[in-house]
């Protein structure tokens with residue numbers, strides 16, 4: 001098992017570009033890629049749990065049902081809103097840490113300190129669409145995990161390349 005959970009911030013920056021730049025189509029690709037660890041955003045784990053028919057693919061319908069049930073379970077006192085306190089408990093249980101992202105700022109669009117069902121659905125839809133790279137309305141496991149690239153090998157601390165591999169013209 002070489003899975004490692006890392007923060008959303010780290011993922012978003014490092015990965016989007018490299019996935020496009022180096023596809024699996026390389027003609028000489030027998031060498032296994034040792035370039036980095038496989039990682040999953042915490043919210044990807046949540047979506048994976050919505051796979052109702054266990055075919056390892058989460059459809060938008062499964063996600064919609066899962067998100068609604070998720071919000072209901074987060075509203076532990078049943079008052080029709082998820083408070084900041086309730087959200088923290090939910091984050092700790094569902095995302096693995098009370099401070100994991102997405103957090104309150106992402107969910108609470110109107111800033112009233114409560115997460116309505118609509119707000120929860122809207123942001124989770126955004127997360128779904130970000131994960132759904134081919135935009136086919138289904139999340140495959142390949143879309144839920146990513147492989148990181150190691151920083152460059154030179155020991156000079158110049159390891160933060162990888163984002164600007166493609167120079168703008």
Ligand SMILES: [Ca+2]
Pocket residue numbers: 074075076077078079080081082083086
């Ligand atoms: Ca509540």
Ligand SMILES: [Ca+2]
Pocket residue numbers: 107108109110111112113114115116119
């Ligand atoms: Ca709100």
Ligand SMILES: [Ca+2]
Pocket residue numbers: 132133134135136137138139140143
């Ligand atoms: Ca997809």
